């Protein structure tokens with residue numbers, strides 16, 4: 166559905182995108198993550214045909230965004246990271262306005278708009294003025310607007326930004342429903358653990374370069390994100406800590422009242438050996454557990470710079 170090759174964008178002498186390659190298959194929900202200013206919005210704006218790339222190509226469903234922008238626009242719904250001001254409109258009028266600009270006849274819109282309002286849980290606000298809606302409601306209305314012409318691809322720039330936890334959950338549920346309708350979705354966000362629950366793949370962008378791509382488990386194993394072990398022990402914890410420091414693959418250690426948190430760089434085999442040597446050396450191990458690393462850890466690991474991203 167999306168085919169990006171060598172995409173570059175410069176603003177004056179500043180290179181916002183430095184040759185991005187990215188393929189996103191049909192039906193995929195793709196999470197685009199990266200720190201502020203990394204180039205997410207610029208990439209999305211190019212896909213939405215609103216920004217012209219300096220070099221490289223971007224295609225949507227086979228159509229090049231610069232050569233066939235009209236074909237691209239028919240196939241995409243774009244939600245920017247700001248909400249335009251249309252405060253004189255009621256929600257229904259707002260959707261009619263967008264529907265009409267896509268050339269959808271009035272009779273069709275009359276049928277479609279209540280369905281869209283229902284999909285985004287705004288049926289009870291159909292006669293409300295847009296400026297009286299809460300931020301979460303405006304975001305959902307904006308999403309409904311993107312769907313008015315039934316596009317195959319949704320480009321959503323930070324749709325959950327500024328929403329409270331309940332509104333974020335509502336947004337997530339709507340996105341799940343859109344996924345089940347077969348839409349391809351590219352979504353950017355800083356709310357990484359939330360993204361993890363709904364995306365099939367993530368791409369991490371930093372300083373205008375794609376530094377990692379794949380499903381979260383793949384990226385974790387490729388980056389060898391450190392495991393964090395928690396070893397609960399009876400007896401002298403200080404002595405256990407000294408012993409652990411001398412073992413291979415041990416990173417940072419942190420002791421609490423009952424045990425020791427260990428940042429561990431070894432694999433399963435070595436980890437099994439570590440348990441054995443603790444026991445063989447007389448340490449009374451009560452439990453040995455492995456904390457799950459989450460997307461937040463992955464993100465920090467990737468964007469800390471250095472060779473971990475290569």
Ligand SMILES: Nc1ncnc2c1ncn2[C@@H]1O[C@H](COP(=O)(O)OP(=O)(O)OP(=O)(O)O)[C@@H](O)[C@H]1O
Nearest residue numbers: 176179181199200201202203204205206207208246
């Ligand atoms: N029109 C412009 N003129 C000059 N610089 C720009 C322009 N648009 C974007 N930039 C710069 O390009 C870089 C990438 O911006 P972009 O908005 O794509 O980042 P982002 O990853 O979406 O960040 P955020 O998460 O803060 O929205 C930034 O350094 C930004 O200042």
